[in-house]
Amino acid sequence: MLWRRSLTTKLDFFFTSPSKFQFSTLVHNQESSFQPLPLTKEAFAEALQSCRSHTHQLKQIHGLLLTTGLSIKNSLLTCLLSNLTVLGNMSYARKLFDDMHKPRIFLWNTLIKGYSKNRIFVEAVLVYREMRLVGVRPDSFTFPFVVKACGELPEKWIGSGVHAHVVKFGLEFVAMVRTELMLMYVGFGELVLADLLFQSMFERDLVSWNALIASLVQNGHASKALALFRQMSIAGVKPDAATIVSVFSGCGQLGCLEIGEEIYRVARKEGIDCNIIVENARLDMYVKCGNADKARNLFEKMSKRNHISWSTMILGYAINGESEKALALFSRMQKDDVEPNNVTYLGVLSACSHAGLVNEGRAYFDYMTQSDDKNIRPRKEHYACMVDLLGRSGHLEEAYKFINSMPIEPDYGVWGALLGACAIHKNVEMGQHVADRIFQLSPDIGSYHVLMSNMYAAAGRWDYVDKVRLKMRKKGVKKVAACSSVECKGEFHVFYGGDRSHPQSLLIYEKLDQLLKDMRSIGYIPKTNSVFHDVETEEKEATVSAHSEKLAIAFCLVNIQPEFPIRVMKNLRICDDCHTFSKYVSKLTMREIIIRDKIRFHHFRNGLCSCKDFW
DNA sequence: CTAGGGTTAG
Structure with a gap:
């Protein structure tokens, strides 16, 4: 009876929150004291099943398991190990694993799965290696997680090596192993390989x-x-x-x-x-x-809505230039007692940002800062959004001070927002300073170099433009090529700047020429100040007039019926000249033009844009 | 004695 009493003491923790955790079998054993039941394997199994939320409880169960002298069954250990990995306590899981004598294959698998699920990918692969070194043969349950982990490692050769192992152990046709291999290759950008694996799958x-x-x-x-x-x-x-x-x-x-x-x-x-x-x-x-x-x-008319529905709709209004509706929807959301999260607030702040609602933005941000809810406290993205809001609306100094007062370390995204604002307001001096900070943090992001270069070009500082270009070439920084795409009759058409590869190219350029001629007669003047090089005006105009979105618009005018709007998707931000161009086209042709650029929509109608030229 | 896929933002 002595060991029974010490067990009862050890079981005290079971009674701490009975409503939350039902350790029925073990508890029952202790309460029906007139006929004490032995602590059976089943009792432990049930306790483990129901006890998933506290590591210390799992540890106590483990301790208890050791004191009973029960032969520790693999199933119990697996369950214990698995519970620990679900809780994310990988160090304790590892300790438990190390105490085992010759762990069986499924225990190895459980450990690997644990590391993989907890996103400790290197360790997952290392455990696999360890398992090979002690001579345990992997099975079809091992590889899905090892492969998944390999997909997250920057060293692609490790993934290929593991693929070789998969083949060696004859598991390449097991559906789940192959599925994971495919996913890994898609992540590596090896689409041909992924497709090959998929097309040659049996089941x-x-x-x-x-x-x-x-x-x-x-x-x-x-x-x-x-x-x-x-x-x-x-x-x-x-x-x-x-x-x-x-x-x-x-x-x-x-x-x-x-x-x-x-x-x-x-x-x-x-x-x-x-x-x-x-x-x-x-x-x-x-x-x-x-x-x-x-x-x-x-x-x-959705039957049910959750915070994702609300956030999506709020952001939807924001990027489509209907900021008032976004903010109105946000207050409706609060009235409906749906809890906003930090993503919702990104939508709210970007609504303010796109509409230049500085005071409202400040108020929302202050509210976030003072909130008790950890989910609402501002993160880097919110700071970047605020910098964007302040900077875009011309409060560059305040934006700068705002960054310097941040309680968390500003990343390149935050500084990048300020650089964008410097470009809009042509503040070369601050731009230079900000760019220095950015390039210290991450030197090889092409878009910021391009932004600097454009800024210098706009200010006529061609010597600096050349410097930036030289630096980009030296560091191997590539700028992303601008491209625009259009959907037409279920087909997808992509245009690059100056592109002549489209089958209708002749027609498109003809249309474009015609448009430019007509537009000039009603006052359009090309704005060429964003062109890279110090070349002759004519040449600059030629570059600008063949920007990808202009080609896409001309293509739509040729191919899409007048009653349908023209919708163009662009991978970068729209340039000043293309924005003006689109306004003129919408007026001239009475067409609705919708352009999605990298961060928002522009709806052009009758010579005006939904962004009110503020972007 | 265990496995693979889905929505917002970044």
């Missing part, structure tokens, strides 16, 4: 299709994902909600509304359109396609 289930589609979208290969979706329909595989969510997200990325609507019809036919995640994804698709009306209609 492709829905999840492997979904996994590949989703990872393509998440890695920015949305058009490849849509192609795969098409292949899936041809193969006769019915999509489920997860598929639809990914392809909606892909459509949003590309800005193809027509294809998105087509997919919605498929979803409705399959009866998978009313799930809240699917609806949120569709909402986001409308927002990213610049159709705030469709987004609002959907939002209003």
Whole structure:
């Protein structure tokens, strides 16, 4: 009976919060004291199952397990180890593992899975190596997690090495192993290899299709994902909600509304359109396609809404230039007792930023700072948003002071927001200073070099422009090529600056010439001050007049019926001249032009833009 | 004695 009493003491913790944790079997054992039951394996198993939230309780169970003298079964250990990894206590999990005598394969697997799930990828792969060194043969449960971990390592050769192991152990055709390999290669940008693995799969289930589609979208290969979706329909595989969510997200990325609507019809036919995640994804698709009306209609008739729905809609209004509606929706959200989170506040702050609502922005930010809720306290992104708001509206000094008063270390994103503002307000001096800070933090981000170069060019400082170019070449910094894309009759067309590769190229340039001529007659003057080099005016005009968005607009004028708006997606920010150009075109042709640039939409109608020229 | 896929922002 002595050991019974000491156990009872050790079991005290079980009674600390009985409502939360039900350790029924163990508790029952202790309470029915007139006939003490032995602490059985089943009792421990049940206790472990129900006790997932506190490490110290797991530790006590472990201790208890050792004192009972029960032979410690592998199943109990696996459960204990797995619970520890779920709690994220990997150091204790490792200790437990190290105390084991010749751990069996599934214990190794559980440990690897733990490291992988806790995003300690190097360790996951190291454990795999260790396991090989002691001669344990990996099985089909080992590799999914090792491969996933390899996908997160910058050293791609490790992934290839593990792939070789997969082949060596004859597991390359196991569906889940192969799925993970595919995902790894998509992450590496090795799309051909990923596709090869996929196409030569024996058993492709829905999840492997979904996994590949989703990872393509998440890695920015949305058009490849849509192609795969098409292949899936041809193969006769019915999509489920997860598929639809990914392809909606892909459509949003590309800005193809027509294809998105087509997919919605498929979803409705399959009866998978009313799930809240699917609806949120569709909402986001409308927002990213610049159709705030469709987004609002959907939002209003959604059967259920969560904070993601609200945040998406708020941000949707913000980037489409309807800031008042964004802020109104935010207060409605609060009245509806839906808790905003930090993403919601990003939407709110960017609404203020796009509309130049400085005082409102300050007020929201102060509210965030003073909030008791950790989820609402401002993070780097919010600081960047505030810097953008202050700087863009001309309060450069205040923005600078704001950065210096930050309680967290400003990153290049925060400084970058200020650099953008310096460029808008042509403050070369501060721009130089800010650029120095940025290049100390991360020297090889092309867009900031380009911003500096443009700033110098606008100020006529060609000597500095050359310096920047030289520096970029020396450091191997590449600037991202500007490109614009357009959806037309279910096809996707991409244009680069000065591009003549499109089959309709002649027609497009003809249209463009005509437009420019007509526009000049009603007062359009090309603005060429953002052109890189100190060249003759004529040459500069030629460069500017072939910017990708101009080509895309001309293409739409040739190909898209007048009753439809022209929608162009651009990967960088729109330049001053293209903005003016689009205003003139909208007036001249009576067409609605919608341009999505890197951070927001411009809706041009009758010579005016929804951004009110503030961007 | 354990496994793979889905929504906002960055």
